Every structure is written in C-alpha cells, then in structure tokens.
Amino acid sequence: MAVLSKIAAAGAALQPADVDALIAQACPAKDYRDKKVLLIVPDATRTAPIGTVFKSLHKQIAAATRSLDVMIALGTHPPMSEEAICARLEISRDERSEKYRDVQFINHEWDNPAALKNIGTIPVEEISALTGGRFAMDVSVNVNRRLFDYDQLIIVGPVFPHEVVGFSGGNKYLFPGVSGPEVLNFFHWLGAVITNPMIIGNKWTPVRKVVDRAGAMVGVNKLCFCLVVKGTDFSGMFVGSPEAAWDEASELSRQLHIVYKDRPFHTILSCAPPMYDEMWVGGKCMYKLEPVLADGGELIIYAPHIREVSTTHGHLIEEIGYHCRDYFLKQWETFKNVPWGILAHSTHVRGIGTFENGVEHCRAQVTLATGIPREICERINLGYRDPASINVEDFADREDEGVLLVRKAGEMLYQLREPATWASGVFAA
Numbered sequence: 001m002a003v004l005s006k007i008a009a010a011g012a013a014l015q016p017a018d019v020d021a022l023i024a025q026a027c028p029a030k031d032y033r034d035k036k037v038l039l040i041v042p043d044a045t046r047t048a049p050i051g052t053v054f055k056s057l058h059k060q061i062a063a064a065t066r067s068l069d070v071m072i073a074l075g076t077h078p079p080m081s082e083e084a085i086c087a088r089l090e091i092s093r094d095e096r097s098e099k100y101r102d103v104q105f106i107n108h109e110w111d112n113p114a115a116l117k118n119i120g121t122i123p124v125e126e127i128s129a130l131t132g133g134r135f136a137m138d139v140s141v142n143v144n145r146r147l148f149d150y151d152q153l154i155i156v157g158p159v160f161p162h163e164v165v166g167f168s169g170g171n172k173y174l175f176p177g178v179s180g181p182e183v184l185n186f187f188h189w190l191g192a193v194i195t196n197p198m199i200i201g202n203k204w205t206p207v208r209k210v211v212d213r214a215g216a217m218v219g220v221n222k223l224c225f226c227l228v229v230k231g232t233d234f235s236g237m238f239v240g241s242p243e244a245a246w247d248e249a250s251e252l253s254r255q256l257h258i259v260y261k262d263r264p265f266h267t268i269l270s271c272a273p274p275m276y277d278e279m280w281v282g283g284k285c286m287y288k289l290e291p292v293l294a295d296g297g298e299l300i301i302y303a304p305h306i307r308e309v310s311t312t313h314g315h316l317i318e319e320i321g322y323h324c325r326d327y328f329l330k331q332w333e334t335f336k337n338v339p340w341g342i343l344a345h346s347t348h349v350r351g352i353g354t355f356e357n358g359v360e361h362c363r364a365q366v367t368l369a370t371g372i373p374r375e376i377c378e379r380i381n382l383g384y385r386d387p388a389s390i391n392v393e394d395f396a397d398r399e400d401e402g403v404l405l406v407r408k409a410g411e412m413l414y415q416l417r418e419p420a421t422w423a424s425g426v427f428a429a
Contacts, residue, residue, distance in 0.1 A: 051090020073177025142180025170246025171215030189340035324353025
C-alpha cells in the first residue's frame with residue numbers, strides 16, 4: 001500500500017478524531033477478520049501518543065480479529081510491569097480488566113534463547129557492501145519467536161534523530177526492539193565506529209541499511225505507524241510499510257526535531273526527564289548535544305533521579321568504563337569479546353576522542369550530576385558533581401556566554417549551522 005499520512009497544521013496537533021479517520025482508512029476491519037494481530041510498541045523511554053493509537057486500533061479492528069495482543073519492544077531494557085504497560089497504553093487498570101482484558105501483554109526477552117528464533121544470516125558479502133567495507137563478517141539474525149504466531153504485525157512508534165541508526169522508527173522496532181543480541185550488538189558497534197556525530201540526524205546510514213535488511217527477513221505481514229511528536233503535540237502520523245512510512249516520517253522529524261545553533265557551547269546543562277531512569281537511556285542527554293559541545297567543554301547530565309548505570313548491563317559498564325571509540329579499537333584484542341552494544345554505549349556517552357601511545361584524550365568532559373555516587377563516576381571515567389549543588393536556573397539565558405541549558409534533553413537534536421572542524425570524515429573510520 002502507498003503511505004497514508006496526516007500532518008497537523010503549524011501550531012496545531014493531531015486529535016483523536018484525526019487518528020481514528022486515518023486508522024479507519026489504513027485498517028479496514030474486514031481485512032483483519034479472524035486474524036491474529038500483534039502490536040509492537042516501545043517502552044516508556046520514548047515520548048509518543050502510543051495510547052491514542054492503541055485505543056483507536058483496538059476500536060477499529062479488535063472485534064474482527066481472532067486476537068489482538070501487544071508486545072513491548074524492549075531491546076535490552078528491563079521488562080515492564082502490567083501497571084507500567086497500562087500507563088504506556090494510557091489505559092486504567094479498570095479499563096484493562098474490562099475493555100482490554102483479552103489483550104495479552106508480552107515483554108520481549110532479548111536474553112532468553114528459548115524466546116528467540118533464528119531467521120537466517122546476513123552473509124559477509126552483503127555486510128561488507130552494506131557497511132561500506134567497514135566490516136566483513138556473517139551476522140546471525142534472531143528475533144522473538146512469538147512474532148510467527150501471528151498473521152499480522154503492526155508496529156507503532158515514534159521517529160526521532162537517533163545516535164545509532166540516524167533516525168529511529170520503522171524496522172528499528174524489530175531490530176533491536178524484539179531481536180536477539182547478535183544483530184543488535186553488531187549494528188550498535190557499527191554506528192559507534194562511524195561515530196555519533198556522523199550518524200545522528202542522517203537518514204540513509206549504513207546502520208539503517210543493516211536494520212532494513214534484517215527487517216526484510218521477518219516473513220510476517222507488517223504494517224507500520226510512524227509517529228512524529230514535538231513536545232506534547234502529535235504532529236504527524238504515517239502508515240505503510242516499515243521502510244516507506246519511516247522514510248516520510250523522518251523527513252518531518254528532520255524539520256521538527258533539530259535545533260540549529262550558530263556557535264558551540266563550553267558548558268551545557270543537559271536535564272534528563274524522568275522517563276530516563278538509568279544511564280543506559282540517560283546517555284541520550286549527551287548524544288543529542290555532542291554536536292554543539294565545544295572542544296574542551298563540559299556537558300553535565302543533570303538527573304538527581306538516576307541512581308543506576310544500568311540494571312541490565314551495569315556490571316559490564318563498570319568493568320570497562322566510558323571511553324572514546326579509539327580506546328577500544330586500538331586495544332581490540334582486549335575488548336573484542338565484550339558485547340559490542342556495551343562498547344557502543346560507552347563510546348556514545350564519552351564522545352569523540354583519541355588514544356595514542358597508551359593515552360586517551362577525549363574532546364570534552366562529561367559529568368554526571370545524578371544519584372550515582374562519586375566513586376562509581378570516577379571508576380567509570382566520568383566526572384561527578386553533587387546534584388544538590390546545581391541550581392538549574394543559574395544556567396538559563398546565558399547562551400551569549402557559551403552556556404546552554406536544555407530543560408528536557410534526549411529527543412531534540414542540537415547541531416551547528418556550520419559543522420565544527422572536529423566533526424569531519426576523519427572520524428568515520
């Protein structure tokens with residue numbers, strides 16, 4: 001099908017009636033009669049009106065289907081409780097037990113081999129072509145086996161600039177959303193090798209090509225709802241194949257989600273919203289601002305509510321710490337057996353740097369003003385500030401001085417109108 005879309009007028013937002021009308025057009029109930037349908041949606045670390053779309057879809061097709069279930073595309077994030085899933089879907093517990101009692105909630109299990117199915121391998125020749133010759137290896141592709149219990153997959157999720165793939169959305173809710181660790185680790189490290197500044201806000205990246213190649217291997221009918229939001233406004237919805245809907249949605253995201261600045265900043269206070277409850281996701285407060293962080297500057301992630309590096313991966317991150325890409329590449333024999341997704345996260349948080357003659361030199365300082373203690377910050381190679389010592393308003397309205405305050409960081413991408421000298425192809429190894 002061609003992409004169907006609805007875009008809000010400037011200064012306005014899509015309303016539930018707009019969503020209902022588009023869903024009625026895209027999903028005629030007769031097309032779902034007696035089918036088993038699985039909705040794949042993100043966890044709570046993505047801002048989007050998932051509940052609005054879920055409730056509209058349920059109203060439109062549930063009565064016709066044999067079943068309509070929801071799987072949370074966790075990637076490697078922790079599983080969500082029943083209560084948290086209800087909040088994600090914007091339904092009350094009473095609504096859950098009455099109106100939506102037949103909907104099964106499923107958490108993806110990325111680390112449970114029994115929950116996964118191997119659907120093939122992307123061969124070395126294709127990997128070399130897709131990555132521009134950066135890698136030459138077979139990549140095994142595993143995905144949640146329960147996808148194949150259904151006749152139709154419906155992917156619902158937002159599109160934002162993204163540090164690993166360029167723009168999120170589309171097949172990314174399959175890989176890594178409901179995938180196994182092999183392809184996940186591979187393409188995260190691929191993005192890290194190219195580097196965040198070279199990837200983020202660009203569409204047709206090598207990582208996107210790998211993700212779409214893996215998505216094409218999932219032999220179940222797929223329909224994708226790509227959502228574009230800005231702040232609390234629901235700005236656009238695009239419905240079609242994962243590739244085509246994402247293509248159009250990312251163009252709107254490019255218009256709405258990139259803030260251009262004329263100069264870099266020596267000090268940035270990047271405030272993490274509550275939905276980032278650990279550094280594994282709170283690192284986005286660095287990713288989206290690295291392009292406007294000056295050489296020798298400091299980015300402070302302000303998040304008194306964050307008390308964990310990562311509940312899932314924290315032990316590994318504490319072992320290796322946060323370092324620039326070259327720290328790992330130039331000591332590859334030491335680090336090659338660490339899960340590559342962990343290495344990628346490390347480099348994305350620490351940012352651009354060099355490693356020469358055994359000495360690491362990072363371009364800028366990254367400091368945590370969180371609930372993570374000083375001794376852990378020092379152990380993982382990040383700066384520490386007591387969050388109680390920070391008055392957020394002290395950083396406000398000082399851009400002319402080279403100080404930037406971002407009150408809700410992690411989704412809007414900040415870029416310079418004229419790229420800085422360090423942000424050149426020299427980093428695209």
